[in-house]
Each structure stands twice: as structure tokens, then as C-alpha cells.
Amino acid sequence: MAAYLGLMIGSSADGIDAALIECDSKHCTLLGEHTQALEPSIREKILAFSINQEGSIQMQCTLDAVLGRCLADAAEALLDKIPYPIETVQAVGVHGATCLHQPTDATAPTSIQLGDPNIIAAQLNRPVVSDFRRADIASGGQGAPLTPAFHHFWWHQSHPSASAGKAVVVNIGGMANITAWPDGQLMGFDTGPGNVLMDAWIQSQQGLMYDADGVWAASGQVIPELLSCFQKDSYFSEPWPKSTSRQYFNLGWIQAHLNAQTSHAPEDVQATLCALTAWSVAQAVQACVVGCDQIWICGGGVHNAALMQALSERCPGCAVASTAKAGWSPDAVESSAFAWFAYLRLKGQSARVASVTGAQRHVVLGGIYQPA
Ligand SMILES: Nc1ncnc2c1ncn2[C@@H]1O[C@H](COP(=O)(O)OP(=O)(O)O)[C@@H](O)[C@H]1O
Ligand SMILES: [Mg+2]
Incomplete structure (x- = not known):
């Protein structure tokens, strides 16, 4: 079994849930979990931006970069807490903060999550898998729910x-x-x-x-x-x-x-x-x-x-x-899911959610961001 780390900012934007799992094709074990609160000012910006796109492209880019660092910090905090050596983590699956979810929009079907995976890969020096929803949307699905x-x-x-x-x-x-x-x-x-x-x-x-x-x-x-x-x-x-x-x-x-x-x-x-x-x-x-x-x-x-x-x-x-x-902490299920999706992505396997999302076919979810 190999270790994968999952990071999740849900729509409550209350914090970052981090989970470390070990998995293979048949089994999955939770090695540890951690929730890192988001600073109230960051939370407020996410909520204002996600409810009515209050802000600008400048706000989007700022949140993307700031959340990238917060997500990487949460991963480090989890690994310190367990403790667990980062070199042994195969990849980090990241679901950032959703700022826009409009999968059925006739002209612009999309779903955007913020938290720059490049920053996370650079800080952790591990491969990061992110952007899990848009391949499904491109295949006609809702891109959600994936878990x-x-x-x-x-x-x-x-x-x-x-x-x-x-x-x-x-x-x-x-x-x-x-x-x-x-x-x-x-x-x-x-x-x-x-x-x-x-x-x-x-x-x-x-x-x-x-x-x-x-x-x-x-x-x-x-x-x-x-x-x-x-x-x-x-x-x-x-x-x-x-x-x-x-x-x-x-x-x-x-x-x-x-x-x-x-x-x-x-x-x-x-x-x-x-x-x-x-x-x-x-x-x-x-x-x-x-x-x-x-x-x-x-x-x-x-x-x-x-x-x-x-x-x-x-x-x-x-x-x-x-x-x-x-046997699975309820606060770590969704973050564990994104660790498992990172495992699937590295194996080139689909999470097989087309019957849920309505996509025309099962697709491989997420893009891989390698550290430099
Ligand atoms: N002790 C509690 N009592 C009542 N509600 C709680 C408690 N702890 C957490 N919650 C609820 O759970 C929400 C966060 O749940 P979470 O699964 O993290 O959602 P998300 O994935 O949207 O971030 C909080 O906003 C709150 O409504
Ligand atoms: Mg949450």
C-alpha cells in the first residue's frame, strides 16, 4: 500500500480538511487527519466571491495564491502531527475552494476551485493532483458530486x-x-x-x-x-x-x-x-x-x-x-476521497462516476502538477 494525502476546502469554507491514507486497488486505511481553520478574513473573501462573484480577477488570483500556501501549510501540519515523512507521500490530491460552479450553463459550463496546485507542489516537493471536476464537465457531466x-x-x-x-x-x-x-x-x-x-x-x-x-x-x-x-x-x-x-x-x-x-x-x-x-x-x-x-x-x-x-x-x-x-472519521471522508482520487489519477484510472454526474463516459479526473 502507498500513502496519498488529500486536502479539501468545502463549500462551508470553515477550514481545510487534510487526510493521509494508505491504499491499493482493494483497500484503504486512514492514517491521520487534521483540520486547519481558515483565517476569518480569507473565509469572508471566499464566501463573498463564491456567492456573487463580488470582487475581480485580482481577487481571484490573490485567493488562488493565498489558498495555495494555506493548503500546503495544512498538509505540513498533518504530517507533523502524525508524524509521517513527506518523501513517502506519493501524491497530494487537492480540492480547493469552489468560487464558481455552473456545470449546466449553456455557454460556459465549468466549475472552478481556487488554491494554486503549482504553489502546493513547490512547497511540499511532491506531485499534486488538482482540478478534478472539469474533465467530467467537458464530457457532459455535472462534475459533481464526485465523492x-x-x-x-x-x-x-x-x-x-x-x-x-x-x-x-x-x-x-x-x-x-x-x-x-x-x-x-x-x-x-x-x-x-x-x-x-x-x-x-x-x-x-x-x-x-x-x-x-x-x-x-x-x-x-x-x-x-x-x-x-x-x-x-x-x-x-x-x-x-x-x-x-x-x-x-x-x-x-x-x-x-x-x-x-x-x-x-x-x-x-x-x-x-x-x-x-x-x-x-x-x-x-x-x-x-x-x-x-x-x-x-x-x-x-x-x-x-x-x-x-x-x-x-x-x-x-x-x-x-x-x-x-x-471506522472512518466523518470529518475526514471527503478529504480522504481526494487522496484516493490522486491515487487513481496517478494510476491513470477513472473514478467511474458517470452514472452519478451524467457524463457521457467515465473519464480520468484531475491534472498532475509536478514539483520543479
Ligand atoms: N459541533 C457542531 N455542531 C453543529 N454543526 C457543526 C458542528 N461542527 C461542525 N458543524 C457544521 O459543519 C459545517 C462544516 O462541515 P464540513 O463537512 O466541513 O462542510 P464543508 O465540506 O462544506 O466545509 C460547519 O459549517 C457547521 O455547520
Ligand atoms: Mg469544511
């Missing part, structure tokens, strides 16, 4: 004797995405908002980054008419393949719906956003797998007790559990 390929691989190695496709894996990051294989064929899509709406609302009302443990949401009452107004958004009934981003689900989205309502207590709005998130995941589970009996959760949403409770209530008969229960 279902890794969820599927991980689940089967964690459950070697299980054959039935009654389980799903759900990543609840800024956005949420589901992975299922009901008849053996891999499927997955973004179910809609993960933590993004609850984060945006508590930030606007209390200046906090997130609703720790979902305590604020749990203190409110769900407002049925507001929930049903949220649920009417066309994203939820669109057929897959589909993927979304902060350009669509953000504070402006909440405010546009609230404007059509009488005023509500802010904690009730938070409770309703929590209910919406649980509902959107639950309806995706039910659409993917008839008789689903296990929902494995990764991503930061697993730490939101109110959300986990709401999801369990909406999925009777299903065990809702953290991937930690099956």
Missing part, C-alpha cells in the same frame, strides 16, 4: 460480507450529497443544502459561524407554512443528475422566502431550516433506495444533534449513524 465513488469503495470495504444495496452514505457539508447503489449501479446527487442555510441564518442573526450541536434550532418550533414554502423550491423536485452550490443556496435564498411571509421568531426560522435540511435528505434517501435500513453520515452536519434527530424521525426503520461507527 460517491469513494463512499461506495469505503462502504464495501467496511462491510465485506454485506451485499444488499439497502444502505446509503450522506455527506452533510455546506451542501449535502447522497450515495446509493440500490441495484449495484452507483448513483448519487446533491440533495440540496447541508449546513449552509442554518449557518447563514445564525451568522446573520447572532454572528456565529454555526449552530453548535443544533441547540438554537432545537430551541425553536418548526413553522409549517414556511417549511412548505421552502420545500416548493424547484431544486428539490428536479431529477438527477444534479448538483448545487452556495451560488444558489445562501442567505439571499432564505430572505427571498421570508419576504413572502409574516415575520417569525429567528429561532423558529432556524428550526424550520433544520427541518428542511432533514426533509430534503430523507426524501432523497426514499427516492434512491426502497426499504433503506442504514444511513451513514459524514461531514460536519453529523455534529448537529438537532439535525441528526430530525433525520432519524423522518426515516423510520433506518439506523442513522456516523461513519465513525464503521
